[in-house]
Amino acid sequence: MSDFVDYLLFKKEKDWAENLSEEEKNSIEQGLEDIKNGRLHSHESVMDEISEYIKSGKNDLGRMVGFSEKKFQKDNRLFI
Numbered sequence: 001m002s003d004f005v006d007y008l009l010f011k012k013e014k015d016w017a018e019n020l021s022e023e024e025k026n027s028i029e030q031g032l033e034d035i036k037n038g039r040l041h042s043h044e045s046v047m048d049e050i051s052e053y054i055k056s057g058k059n060d061l062g063r064m065v066g067f068s069e070k071k072f073q074k075d076n077r078l079f080i
Helices: 002-013 022-036 043-056 061-065
Strands: 072-074 077-079
């Protein structure tokens, strides 16, 4: 029980961001710079690329999750 109380006290007194490592902080800063400079990928473009990769057969993922045998539809787009 005292561990839980210690956790609650810690949570109340500290911001989670204070516990980030320098590497994590740098990664967040890089992500913000990427957004600011337009280095983005839309959800749709990523989903299309993943779908093409799965269909290409260059991996075992399609077979593992059954994409090679099924079609599924999401957001009015058909994935084969």
